[in-house]
Amino acid sequence: MDKVMISVAPVAATDKNIIPEKIARDVIDCWRAGAAMVHLHVRDEHGNLTTDMSVLNKTLELIRKDSDIIIEVSTGGVSNLTIEERCVPLYSDLVEACSLNVGSTNLGKAVYCNPIDDVKYCVQEILKTGKTPEVEVFEIGHTYAMEELMAQYAFKEPVLFSIVLGHKGEAPPTPKALANMISMIPTNAVWGITHANRRDFGIVAAALGMGAKTVRIGFEDSNYLDENTMVETNLPLVEKTVRLLRAMDKAPMSADEARMYFNIK
Template sequence: MNKVLISVAPVASTDKNIVPADIAAEVVSCWQAGAAMVHLHVRDAGGNLTADMSLLAETLRLIRKESDIIIEVSTGGVSGLTIQERCVPLYSELVEACSLNVGSTNLGKAVYCNPLDDVEYCIRELLKMNKTPEVEVFEIGHIFAMKEFMEQYNFCEPVLFSIVLGHKGEAPATPQALAAMIQMIPAGTLWGITHANRRDFSIIAAALGLGASTVRIGFEDSNYLDANTIADSNVPLVAKTVRLLQAMDKEPMSPAEARKHFNIFSR
């Protein structure tokens, strides 16, 4: 398969001005530039994680009105929300996929808490609502935990993992860490790359060379276009990812191709 899903996570955690029309317009521009999926969080007007879907619901309505991009919403993020509150996007008809976090880790000075009882609650609700999971793994132990969950629960195949590297306190964004994580990914599944605090595209290029099926890009992870240039929107980041794919004789997937490849329709 020489096609790759580009996912855009357009909203930085430091953004304190959440305006649905602005986010939706940015997402539509990223879709036009080659993104097949958008990754969003449930936030209030000040950018805080919340269980109130009001602003996100409006954002998703505007996105769907103008594009067929796959809509993925996170069930995670560092906050004081309960797992029940974190799972509210699972019940939206416009949400097709959700991130699934299967273990705790340090993220900078914060502790990202995902105790296994909470993980199982999220899995049960996700499967009940027929949402496609993207399993975010920050450490090798997270991959092993998900492998055990796959033996207990009937996930739709292929299960998609996202290898997350680069947060301070978790697996580093190095070729060695990337290779170790890839070796742990279960057979018969697919995987992609998210590089937090990215300053260049070298780890993304390495992951693509090793068979990544997805690449996540966007202000949630980094606004650096290269070591000396900060992008003023998410669109140049998507465009550069498309050029990187083309330089490697690959192509970005359309949303329709991605839905078929990752079996998002079979829900």
């Protein structure tokens, strides 16, 4: 049976009250329901991106205490942090994987800056620390940039791309955009889908039908269960994703299955 990794990104960028115990409970419930990875950012108690790992460390310790979910922490996010500061989570022993952003893009009224020298610094630190990158590509040019980096650096295979659609100012969440983005994925890589500002599961379903090996779901991208229903925890989003997979004769990967498939150590 075809298996897919569900990744949960449980914290909205607009959340200004970061409570480790609440996040950990939500993540553990999602793991029990079928999520194999959690995606988090380094935030302080007020939700601001920071280099202070104390709040995140407490969250990760609580998550690890009661689950074996893969822990992925972002090296990105729109902020004034330097690339050195953004790479702080790479040095945590609790962190197994990380996001890798390989180009700049417009995100609404903000500009998400990732100049190539910063990208290469991040790549070098990822390789040095042995983390597994998930390459977030917002445009076709990002995919091409990563293919060039793959020719320069010894990445673990398979390299995982996450096709991100739906932010205002970047690639739209349409079948045509999805197909074009998929067409640029290198043959020695695998890919998944992140649909930002999602109101339904149509693009997620389309991506799964076209071969996505990961689905990212969670409040960082949207808290909509359907166009009329917003939920208060991430659990219903994961449960709906699991039902969608099973309806397509697929199944969610366990954390250990995902570690083996994506070469996460």
